Amino acid sequence: MTNPLLATDSYKQSHFKQYPPEARRISAYLEARPNPFSDSVLFFGLQTYLKDVLLKPITASDIAAADRICAAHGVPFNREGWEQILTDHGGLFPLEIKALPEGTLAPSGVPLVQVENTDERMPWLTTWVETALLRSVWYPSTVATLSFKCKEILYRGLLDTSDDPDSQIPFKLHDFGARGVSSAESAALGGMAHLVNFAGTDTMEALEAAMTWYGADVAGFSIPAAEHSTMTSWGREREVDAYRNMLVQFGRPNAPVAVVSDSYDLGNAVENLWCGRLKDEVLKSGATVVIRPDSGDPVEMPLKVMETLWQHYGGSENSKGARVLHPSVRVIQGDGMKLDTIRQLVEELVRRNWSVDNIAVGMGGGLLQQVNRDTMRFAMKANAMKTADGTWHDVSKNPATDPGKASKAGRQATVLENGVLSAVRLEAVGGRTDQLQTVYRNGVLVKDWTFEEVRALARKHLLERVAS
Template sequence: MTNPILATDSYKQSHFRQYPPEAEMISAYVEARPGGASDQVLFLGLQPYLIDYLGRPVTRADVDEAEALCAAHGVPFNRAGWSTIVADHGGHLPLEIRALPEGMVVPAGVPLVQVENTDPRMPWLTTFVETALLRAVWYPSTVATMSWQCRQVILAGLERTSDDPQGQLPFKLHDFGARGVSSAESAGLGGMAHLVNFQGTDTMEALLAARRYYDADIAGFSIPAAEHSTITSWGRAREAEAYRTMLDAFDGQGRLVAVVSDSYDLDAAVRDIWGGSLRAQVLGRQGTLVVRPDSGDPIETPLRTIAALWEAFGGSVNAKGFRVLDPHVRVIQGDGMTLETIGRLIDRLVETGFAIDNIAFGMGAGLLQKVNRDTLRFAMKANAMRDADGVWHDVFKSPATDPAKASKAGRQAVVLRDGAMVAARRDTVAADEDLMRPVWRNGQMLVRHTFAQVRARAAARP
């Protein structure tokens, strides 16, 4: 599935015959329309598309393959147009793409990307790339936005209860989503999107994606951790020995180790093993034991675990008056965590006087898979057509049956008004006012963002 001519919807193959005869250029834009799951969108994902998809020139073999497939499939094929791209443009699509800087947190309804064809013989090309471009942008932007929303909730809890909110924040939400997504590419792009906001992950494809597409050396970190198979293989009678093995194997200065503790009886494990037979060893280690509940009520179970660890190990009361466990023990809750349950668990911890320092949160498929294009209402729409006389005409839709799906008319710009980003017609603003800048033209990348830049922009928004 690497032929760029086939990375589209079937009906796009017939569109070269459908535009007005005077059309020479088409402009289209990408936005997350208002009314989705967030009124702010963290923009991410265009650069991987430019590198992997537009960066690969179309070949004559691609044209031949696409022609044969379209003929068998029952749709027209623009052999002349694609052959011209190969012959006259070296296989690079004659497109210019303007975009906001990636990592920006943008109000819904503000354009993120604008595309125009640069060869007047190919007005059909702009919207031909909609399928691949929209898919490339909506998924990482949506995951990044959901992760960013969790960051705001967790940060608020930390600011209320912790003496070091910013120091605690980077590792407070951990990505466990690799096994729950539809593909390795999804794991890489979605996991990378989460790492814009946090540094904890078990999705190793995300590290590769951040390195390949945004020049990150290492974007995320993890720790040794047990799973049920490594604990239950010892048998119930040797549960304490399984735990002791984890403590022995991963001791060291500042070293953390996470141990799933609900294989049989979580409360008994915390009370009788961690807080009983292994208590002295836990306190004698140079690292931190992270106890992981993995079943039961996702709010009350971790709260009960923290309270039991407090009874067994004690701790201190910080400057804000909240209890912080002895530094040898912490908790991570990954089961059942969503934006809503994270907020509820934080509220319960605050109610019972525990600092958010005591816990980290994990998310799996809820972070990387339970999203779709409609989560943030992403769309790409044509907004202008230039005729043979060089005159731009507005293009838009305004469906009476759903006014919320109305699209913007005229080539778009994004400007600051009273400190907020808003959409404006490009022909009404000065060029240096427009926050959307050319990032790609005719096979050449004009701007390349680093992961550090993306993270800094995302963190700049409260």
């Protein structure tokens, strides 16, 4: 799918004939409308669209192919307009796009992006890009927001129970979602969004995405880990040998190795194998064996495993009065982990005087796939039209049947009001600074966010939330 002229909804191909004849410029904004999932959104992902689409010129062959397809498809095609872009703009879209800094945690209902055509022959272009632009923002921003909400829960738990929460938090939520998404592109975008908040992932497409679009080095890390096929291939009678092989292959001092241990009987595996026949080998290896329950109650089962490990390996009590297992053993819970179960698990850890140091959690489809545009009610709407006489006129919707879908009228700005981002009309900014800054104009990337800049801003917002 490489023709950018087809990266829109069919009906938008006819919109160039629908704007008033006096229209010269259209302004539109993008927001996450107030929603039941989150009162704020971690904005991320726009730069992927800017670099992957808008910095690549369209070609004559793109135009010819799109013309043929639209004719057969039954919709008009704006050949004259696209040839003007090709001839007069070198194939690059004459748009100005302003946006908040990526990594910003913005209240729902605040404009994140504002778009305007710069060639007054092309007022249709602003909303033509909605389809691809909106999906480049809603999906990674929703995943980043979900990941951020999990991080806040885990970090608050660490603050209550850990002597070193800042070194612990990067690896407390691990992305297992690559196999559960609809495409490799989803894995890349969603996995990269998760890495804004954490450094643990098994979604390798996310590493390349962060390198390609945000100039990152390797942004995420993983460890050797078992799956059921590698364990059950030894047969039930040789279960202990399967585990022992993990120690032989990967058991190095201070090296973590994760082993799924519920292929047959988790209780037996923990009590009689890891804490019995293999205990001396675990201690001798110097490794950290991370036991993974993969069935049962997602809150009670990891706590039960930790209690068994404490009985046999012991540990220590830290300055917060919380128990920390011997460094040779830890637990990761990946099955059944969602926002609510992570909250329940952390609450139980705190209540039972366990340090969150002892456990990591993993999420798969719940992190990268079980979200959609309606999760945070993302929308892009036109808000103003400039006419031939140079006047800007308000454009908005306000359906009587659903006032919640009312859109903002007039070109927007996002300003700080008493430390909180708020939406105001552009002409009402006054002496304040509009936080929507130009990131793209007429084929030029004006601002190139690095992955570390995005991460640093997101972390700043986390620290502000837990301090408030």
